[in-house]
Amino acid sequence: MKFINIVGTTASGKTTFSRQLAQKLDLSHIEMDDLFWLDNWQETPDDQFFLKLQSQMNAADEGWVLDGNYSRTLPLKLAKLDTIIWLDYSFRLNFYRSVKRAISRAMSQKPLWKSSNNHETFRRSFLSKDSMILWMINHHAKNRQKYLKMMHDPQYQHLQFIRIASPKQAAEFLQKIKSVP
Structure with a gap:
């Protein structure tokens, strides 16, 4: 587990979990939203977004923890990706967290x-x-279907998939990770 992508629906805690995992493993944390969003809610065009992401991944050749879904970046990530950790929380919890966070x-x-x-x-x-x-409401079920399908797709069997179904499981997972000295 050296090149990791944390995925999940909005408000599942991807960034917090990613930062904690990266710190424990002494890996670089790459926040994809930070690379994608420009000032005033403008989106980075894909070619520039891919360049930013590739540059960050190349700079972290010892390993990285990416947080974010951005399915269109999968071909780029697959060059090194070895683990996908899916924060698969219930709709109710994601909805509550989305409203609270907003x-x-x-x-x-x-x-x-x-x-x-x-x-x-x-x-x-x-x-x-x-x-x-609204995005979370419209995409929660779609994301679940997408990642379930991906977990069982033979073309991704070389990846380690870790599915975490609750914040308690996430905390337990992080607790078991040995910190790098």
């Missing part, structure tokens, strides 16, 4: 990523077609 972020107005000025607002969180809550 409120907290809208109130704090803190930028979401280092590389952009993006922050949440109540309007964007609750009244917009771009709402992450």
